[in-house]
Amino acid sequence: METIQDLQQLRSIVGEPGELTINKIYDHLNEQASDFITRSPFLVLSTVNEDGMPTASPKGDIPGFVHQADERTLYMPERKGNRLVISYQNVLATKKVGLIFLLPQCSETLRVSGHAELVTDEELCTKLDARGPAILLLKVTVTEAYFHCGKAFIRSNLWKPEHWPDASRISFGREIGDQIGKGADFVEDLDAQVLERYKDSL
Incomplete structure (x- = not known):
């Protein structure tokens, strides 16, 4: 087994991205991205600690639970959980996050990266009260946003019930x-x- 050591070696295997692919990456949330967020009930939050160790955490609520203030600002409400707050400890340490928004039965996903901070705002926490007021908010300042193609969902048959395992x-x-x-x-x-x-x- 050989370990890939650098970008040049990696590119020799996977190739270079096409120009059209590069041009799908935005530095803000465009109209399609905004619409996707208003309909999405679920996302995966990725963070990294000060030692560079990453983690990912599922977050979900009613469709559109993440509030978009403008084309570069998102607020995600925090609900009651296990209180480990591993992701939020990472936010305090490095202030960097990645989000993947999902929409049931849609093969494409929305990837968002940005700078993050934890904030409290009584008015906004009360507004985002699908299951009672939020206890705090994750504020994300968007630096990159783009849609990921649906190949992973198509290959995995994720949205096809006939391919699902028994409930467990x-x-x-x-x-x-x-x-x-x-x-x-x-x-x-x-x-x-x-x-x-x-x-x-x-």
Whole structure:
């Protein structure tokens, strides 16, 4: 196995992007991007810590849950979660984010990169109250935005129910119980608590 060492070696394998592909990249949110965001109920938030270690976190709510103030400014509401705030610790450290917006049954995705900060604004937090007022806001100043083609979704048949596996659920009771040496009763009880939180604490 050979490790690719530099850009020249990488380009020798994958080639150069075409001129038209390069020209799809904007430094702001154009009309199509804005419309996509107003309809999107889900995104993946990517951040990096001060040591350069990345992480990605799913974020979702009602369609259009991310508020667009102008062509370069987005506000994403934060809801109740696990309080690890790993992504937000990274924002405090490096102030850089990447977002991928998804739209159900659409093969294309919207990629947005920019500078980020955590803010509080009582009026805007109250406005973004789909499930009660937001507890804080992630403000993103857009530096790059473009649509990614749909090949990954087409190849994976992601939006085709006939290709989906049987429904399943992860046991957080097992994940945590295995780590701290707890048995079946603990697993069953914690899994039941998680299901209740899904119903009552979104």
